[in-house]
Amino acid sequence: MIVFYKVRAVIDSDLINHVRSASRLMVRELGFMQATLAATDYPPSSVHTIVELGNRESLTAVELVALLGLEKSSVSRMVRKLIEAGEIEEVTNEQDARSKKLQLTDQGRQTLCAVDAFATQRVGAAMAHLTEVQQQTVSEGLGHYAVALRTQRLGTQTPAATLEIARGYRPGIIGRMVQMHASYYARYVNFGQPFESLVATDMAELMGRLDNPRNQVWAALDGERIVGSIAIDGEGEGGGAVLRCFILDDSARGKGAGKRLLAEAIKFCDEWGFGETRLWTFKGLEAARKLYEDVGFTLEQEHEAEQWGGKITGQWFVRPGPGKALA
Template identity: 75%
Template sequence: MVRELGFMQATLAATDYPPSFVHTLVELGNRKTLTAAELVELLGLEKSTVSRMLRKLTEAGEIEDIPNEDDARSKTLRLTPKGRKTLRNIDAFATEQVTAALACLTAAQQQAASEGIHHYAAALQSHRLGTPSCVTPLEIARGYRPGIIGRIAQMHAEYYARHSNFGQPFESLVAADMADLMGRLHNPDNQVWVALDGQQIVGSIAIDGEGEGGQAHLRCFILDDSARGKGAGRRLISEAIHFCDERGFRETRLWTFKGLDAARKLYEDFGFVLVQEQEGQQWGAPVIEQCFVRPGERAD
């Protein structure tokens, strides 16, 4: 991005100015007026560097000093008519550059790019300022919501295509199973939870409580790559296990595949024990299927 946006060049955005000068003009345009001290903090540059930059921009006729009504000892900076014209040219150049790039993306990809850049910029700022936590906790929500079936199928398909080389048969099976389960949520023994980043589903888990003899099945546990490392997996399993204990199931079972070590560690942390392994072919590629069981309070 640094290379493609032109930050490796001596000048930026079709101007004769380096990136720090362009950034200053943009900030002055957005905020109307700023002091030199405010620019030092805003840009994260040394005071001497900002002073030299402001002197050159003033000499070029891009900015001017005006009296500071709150402090006569300091000066407030604003754009001149020439500076406002330069900023319009910068905005036009940036708009054309970004619009041309976004035209190559789908609407969903555009949204993902926008949200990703926003979150990454905020995280970089938090790190620079020493904010105690750069990670915003994900929300855990319960129950059906529009798009949940397709999103769960998508997350499964993308992850297992990379991990196990699964293809269309697996994605179709997950989608059909989730469509069936979502149609049975009226039964109080069934439930689904999702992890949300804003309005985007980035994780899921479900309990199908209609097994024989008071048995429940933990299903569709998956995390998007963007949700890993944020504690969402543990929180989702905790919600599901708490639900199972409340409903009093005799036991809770889950099926998974050998090699998913991070998920297995979570299962075992919550009391699941491996009880069965077998070869499986029905997913589109050969795997070793594993069955884990967690006894419930009603277990004999």
């Protein structure tokens, strides 16, 4: 199957507007528009401070400023009020005698327990309206989005998370391969329902033949979520193989997942000694073409055709097997 490999995705304006709208709704529903938060008498910044001090045991005022992203004067006033209220206290900083550390008092820990109980109930009740798959999507998506917001604010780039490459069928892989193909190509080349239906049929048919050891599939995993795939159909004509199902989710691009998936597939082909490995794609996918050529594929033929709602130039790439390569 074809792949349109792109390092940096174009962010659609409708997507941005949807995220903004959802963010505003979350702010309202979580109570951040109110003067107090989480069934306490404190504003959101104070509640956030109590929670973070509970998670970290202690923080200096400087660390708290950096964590909250607030002005030093605002944090100083908030800290003073929480000390006066008996929620936090200053203790000696053993690493730096010039500064003090802030930590929760016994009262503060009781307040933290009440905040945690309130938040757990609210989040749990809301998540109960979602399926298990939706719950996982919300958890992973919010985590990625929160890190991206912090990266943008600080002007730094966080290290790319290492993705796992897993071999073999796993529940949900057919649906995810179809979804990734359909979503990506609808955005970038306007392929619609006929393309999605074809991908669904092809993926289901191939997965039904994995009992033949000459066929195999690999998935790139971010935790338990499938964010990339590639497959080898080892029942091609003349004893050859066909590389198929190569696709990455936008969240997996730029992390080396494409190269790793391709390397696993090529290693599999060489171990089986296929006479050749072929793949079909179309002209214009230069980043993908470089990946293919880097592992030994060469363009064999191309032709123009009307397909999936537009005119494309189809291309066949071929990579000789290890025996032919040495001949």
